[in-house]
Amino acid sequence: MIYTVTVNPALDYVIQMEQLDWGEVNRSNNCSFLAGGKGINVSQILNQLGVDNTAWGFIGGFTGKELVRQVNQRRIVSDFVTISDATRVNVKLHAGKETEINAAGPTITKQEILAFEDRLNVLQKGDIVVLSGSLAPSLPVDFYQQLLPTIKAAGAEFVIDTTGQALLDTLSYRPLVIKPNHHELAELFNTTFNSDAEMLNAARKLLDLGAQNVMVSMAGSGGYLVTAKHAYHANAAVGTAVNSVGAGDSMIAGFVGTYVQAGDLSECFKMGMACGAATAFTKDIAIKSQIDAVLPQITVEQIS
Incomplete structure (x- = not known):
């Protein structure tokens, strides 16, 4: 089994317009919310290749519910930890050039981190954990590194994209x-x-x-x-x-x-x-x- 990890997923709010006039009222031609996250992207491709996988990470709030709805719609199996804070929204503005405004991410408590670490208890020899994407600011900078001894002790492999x-x-x-x-x-x-x-x-x-x-x-x-x-x-x-x-x-x-x-x-x-x-x-x-x-x-x- 492959497990993909997206600890700081996002709903990408994509806005398309002909041009942007700063300081004025602007109207968009089209806009949409899209579930985003590097581990989720990995899961999408694995599904296309017919490879069993489960997406792990943290989600919360109404934005997290919409992200899970879209993940389910894509037939991605997930086992996210639900947190009290809301999943972030990133704004992608297409107006001639593309401008991005990426939120930092939610606050994740120690109890929620422990709940995520419990997910690792299912790992077996031959499993692979794919760790990718930015960390929420409330997570320790060595968060990924802290998971590695448990992953290796289970006989699993890991891939890291950083x-x-x-x-x-x-x-x-x-x-x-x-x-x-x-x-x-x-x-x-x-x-x-x-x-x-x-x-x-x-x-x-x-x-x-x-x-x-x-x-x-x-x-x-x-x-x-x-x-x-x-x-x-x-x-x-x-x-x-x-x-x-x-x-x-x-x-x-x-x-x-x-x-x-x-x-x-x-x-x-x-x-x-x-x-x-x-x-x-x-x-x-x-x-x-x-x-x-x-x-x-x-x-x-x-x-x-």
């Missing part, structure tokens, strides 16, 4: 896969890359620090997967990128979903690249037919 020191602090617990893009990878080591060889050497340093597998996304240049035995390169699919939101989540979902079904790392990488591209080519999270259309474009080559 950056910087927060990522480095988890590597000793041996995440199944991490997915920095090439810019984030350079920032981890306070450097710049003059060649792909330098980038691959940096990825191998993350293996030395504990990561089991490292995927490096490079937008139009494709991506790399570095494992304990080999390095692979995949080309980028051809298409018009219209959406960057959720592409990285989709890439992780493709990798992890294929891992529990097949376990072949090159196939996991190929599906991850296909899912990421399919989402980038659509305005929402990709569906199976879109993933299937992109998959034949992806070629994975072992380079070492």
